[in-house]
Amino acid sequence: xGSGPVGQALGKGFAAKGHEVMIGSGSPTKEDLxxxxxxxxxxxxTGGFSEAAAYGEIIVLxxxxxxxxxxIDLARISNFRGKTVIDVTNPLDFSGGMPPGLxxxxxxxxxxxxxxKLPEANVVKCFxxxxxxxxxxxxxxxxxxxxxxxxxxxxxxxxxAAILKEFGWGEVIDIGGIDGxxxxxxxxxxxxxxxxxxxxFDIAFKVLK
Amino acid sequence: xGSGPVGQALGKGFAAKGHEVMIGSGSPTKEDLxxxxxxxxxxxxTGGFSEAAAYGEIIVLxxxxxxxxxxIDLARISNFRGKTVIDVTNPLDFSGGMPPGLxxxxxxxxxxxxxxKLPEANVVKCFxxxxxxxxxxxxxxxxxxxxxxxxxxxxxxxxxAAILKEFGWGEVIDIGGIDGxxxxxxxxxxxxxxxxxxxxFDIAFKVLK
Numbered sequence: 001x002g003s004g005p006v007g008q009a010l011g012k013g014f015a016a017k018g019h020e021v022m023i024g025s026g027s028p029t030k031e032d033l034x035x036x037x038x039x040x041x042x043x044x045x046t047g048g049f050s051e052a053a054a055y056g057e058i059i060v061l062x063x064x065x066x067x068x069x070x071x072i073d074l075a076r077i078s079n080f081r082g083k084t085v086i087d088v089t090n091p092l093d094f095s096g097g098m099p100p101g102l103x104x105x106x107x108x109x110x111x112x113x114x115x116x117k118l119p120e121a122n123v124v125k126c127f128x129x130x131x132x133x134x135x136x137x138x139x140x141x142x143x144x145x146x147x148x149x150x151x152x153x154x155x156x157x158x159x160x161a162a163i164l165k166e167f168g169w170g171e172v173i174d175i176g177g178i179d180g181x182x183x184x185x186x187x188x189x190x191x192x193x194x195x196x197x198x199x200x201f202d203i204a205f206k207v208l209k
Numbered sequence: 210x211g212s213g214p215v216g217q218a219l220g221k222g223f224a225a226k227g228h229e230v231m232i233g234s235g236s237p238t239k240e241d242l243x244x245x246x247x248x249x250x251x252x253x254x255t256g257g258f259s260e261a262a263a264y265g266e267i268i269v270l271x272x273x274x275x276x277x278x279x280x281i282d283l284a285r286i287s288n289f290r291g292k293t294v295i296d297v298t299n300p301l302d303f304s305g306g307m308p309p310g311l312x313x314x315x316x317x318x319x320x321x322x323x324x325x326k327l328p329e330a331n332v333v334k335c336f337x338x339x340x341x342x343x344x345x346x347x348x349x350x351x352x353x354x355x356x357x358x359x360x361x362x363x364x365x366x367x368x369x370a371a372i373l374k375e376f377g378w379g380e381v382i383d384i385g386g387i388d389g390x391x392x393x394x395x396x397x398x399x400x401x402x403x404x405x406x407x408x409x410f411d412i413a414f415k416v417l418k
Contacts, residue, residue, distance in 0.1 A: 099385075106311045106395065140417040148403070175402040176308075183399035186315065190392035193384040194357070198418050207403055208349035209412040 002063035013136030015042035024052025053079035080121040084156040111181025122156035137168040144170035145204030150180030211272035222345030224251035233261025262288035289330040320390025331365035334390040346377040353379035354413030359389030
């Protein structure tokens with residue numbers, strides 16, 4: 001769900017790893033998606049939000065954060081039932097200009113809001129802490145960063161961890177229930193400040209232990 | 210300011226690196242501070258909050274987050290005038306049990322509250338993102354983690370960066386003004402969850418770039 005740079009990067013990655021992919025979009029025939037279809041390897045297609053949500057066994061949510069709940073409505077809540085939902089969204093608040101804050105405070109998260117909206121689906125927060133250039137086969141000067149995930153369903157998290165291994169991630173650190181999304185989302189305003197300071201968005205975190 | 214494990218670890222570190230140290234405490238003659246005085250190398254002493262604040266050229270704030278503003282009052286605001294203040298505090302909210310949240314939301318931080326309370330001092334957020342075991346000479350399986358700092362005064366940040374070099378830190382990443390403390394503080398609930406999950410508080414972040 002979402003056809004911006006993040007959706008295109010992850011869609012390309014899933015397709016390259018042998019998964020069938022339909023990108024869900026409000027404009028599934030737009031020019032840059034045609035280009036994406038040509039460039040992507042494997043079985044790829046585009047469709048409206050509800051078409052793609054019905055199609056997917058696993059649903060990856062990557063619209064702009066402020067549109068996330070609306071996109072779920074457009075995709076129809078019933079299409080999410082019983083599925084693993086990979087939540088890549090960030091509740092970034094740009095109302096004060098750059099760099100962004102969060103519009104959820106620290107006692108809620110977009111991940112939890114999405115899980116509450118989809119009580120019969122299994123939401124796993126994932127991928128939101130890196131830029132799209134690093135979501136698939138991440139490598140920074142020979143080092144593999146760590147991905148941190150959060151979610152209430154153990155089986156769904158195991159599925160997502162298996163995908164992360166396919167995608168070339170090293171250690172996958174499960175930080176617990178979906179309420180952990182509060183802190184994974186709060187990592188992103190810090191990431192934006194670091195990226196701005198360091199002059200590159202190709203940065204990611206590693207947990208030394 | 211603060212004589213718990215953080216204050217004792219940093220005080221020991223400053224003394225070992227050749228600085229004169231007075232730990233400010235509400236109970237400067239308590240037993241574990243006597244033991245600390247015996248164990249620490251160099252010119253060390255303990256005193257009341259205002260005595261220590263008057264003594265210090267650089268003031269390191271490391272009380273429990275919920276007591277930080279009160280400790281500043283006890284230490285007398287006038288004793289901070291024109292000084293560099295290293296703010297190690299975290300606004301952790303344990304009212305919901307473990308793991309903690311934050312009591313400042315995402316539109317304020319304890320770092321900013323401290324800077325507002327001390328308009329004539331130069332507050333630099335620092336050290337709050339690691340446990341006290343790693344504040345001085347940090348090394349995790351041969352790797353040096355990154356310290357991130359935030360503050361409004363460039364000269365004060367240069368002083369703190371020099372201290373971090375003495376303390377064996379590698380790269381010091383300055384993420385900008387003191388409002389960046391919002392996100393350095395928000396890193397800590399994540400750090401607690403990671404530590405709990407990984408079974409060790411000797412963990413720290415490295416920014417791959």
